[in-house]
Amino acid sequence: MGFSADWLALREPADHRSRSAELLATLAKRVDGRDVLRITDLGCGTGSNLRATAPAFGPRQEWTLVDYDPALLKRAEQVLSEWADEAKPAGERLVLVKDGKTIEVAFRIADLNVELEQVICGAIDIVTASALFDLISEAWMRRFVKALKTTPAIFYTVLTYNGEDDFIPAHPFDWGMINAFKIHQRRDKGFGPAEGPMAAATLARLLREEGYGVETADTPWVLKPSDIALKTELLKGLHGAVMETGLIADNGADDWLFWRTSMGDQKGSRMKTGHTDILAVNP
Numbered sequence: 001m002g003f004s005a006d007w008l009a010l011r012e013p014a015d016h017r018s019r020s021a022e023l024l025a026t027l028a029k030r031v032d033g034r035d036v037l038r039i040t041d042l043g044c045g046t047g048s049n050l051r052a053t054a055p056a057f058g059p060r061q062e063w064t065l066v067d068y069d070p071a072l073l074k075r076a077e078q079v080l081s082e083w084a085d086e087a088k089p090a091g092e093r094l095v096l097v098k099d100g101k102t103i104e105v106a107f108r109i110a111d112l113n114v115e116l117e118q119v120i121c122g123a124i125d126i127v128t129a130s131a132l133f134d135l136i137s138e139a140w141m142r143r144f145v146k147a148l149k150t151t152p153a154i155f156y157t158v159l160t161y162n163g164e165d166d167f168i169p170a171h172p173f174d175w176g177m178i179n180a181f182k183i184h185q186r187r188d189k190g191f192g193p194a195e196g197p198m199a200a201a202t203l204a205r206l207l208r209e210e211g212y213g214v215e216t217a218d219t220p221w222v223l224k225p226s227d228i229a230l231k232t233e234l235l236k237g238l239h240g241a242v243m244e245t246g247l248i249a250d251n252g253a254d255d256w257l258f259w260r261t262s263m264g265d266q267k268g269s270r271m272k273t274g275h276t277d278i279l280a281v282n283p
């Protein structure tokens, strides 16, 4: 399955404002004072997670950005260079200076299905991911937690879809459309049958079973008329996924999409897409 850089750019402002500031502050406090912070970001896309998280950490950071899509990693290099105050290549790496912090970035092409244990090993302070874990199966999560346990890393993942969706105003087909969408979210997205809306709960449970101290926070997107572009893409994506399930009659799904997109810019309308952030600390 592919993720376009344009889609990731469109969602980035909503992602950044929805994340839990409290959970990030708790994480930052835990790692405060470390000389260099080594962070691995799984399924990094164009580096949105780094842009949102790095400002909370200390003056020297070393990030490894991991994705299996080389085009997204290339774009990450460009977008991060534009985001930083200064950007200099250093061999295979990029050295960024942002607000007085030095952030060294390595880009690693890896399929996490194949190379998980090679990516999560050794001296890592934080393993992180944004908008990744709802794509993942319970079996892969178990494998992930096992690999994580071999490291001293704290685990921090944000914006895992949790299925707690809601619309104002309501439409009679909302329930059917959302439920068909959730069924689609359980399909195999490359890591075995995805946990989809159950992902955050399953992951938190598996981490607790391995003895991690786990904190979670609700971090929904709350989209207002000013978010019309994101909302429209999201509704179209939801409609497309529902059509693939064949669970809702085509004309019903089409009417719903037409009604929802035309309501999109009306005063007082709101769309909530549920997410969860998770912080897990090694015992």
Ligand SMILES: C[S@@+](CC[C@H](N)C(=O)[O-])C[C@H]1O[C@@H](n2cnc3c(N)ncnc32)[C@H](O)[C@@H]1O
Binding pocket: 003, 008, 015, 042, 043, 044, 045, 046, 047, 048, 049, 066, 067, 068, 069, 072, 110, 111, 112, 113, 129, 130, 131, 132, 190
């Ligand atoms: C929803 S996007 C999130 C991107 C980014 N973390 C963000 O928040 O903008 C999921 C990302 O996971 C990556 N991904 C999906 N399956 C992967 C796999 N098997 N190995 C490595 N990366 C993968 C995709 O290429 C994509 O960049």
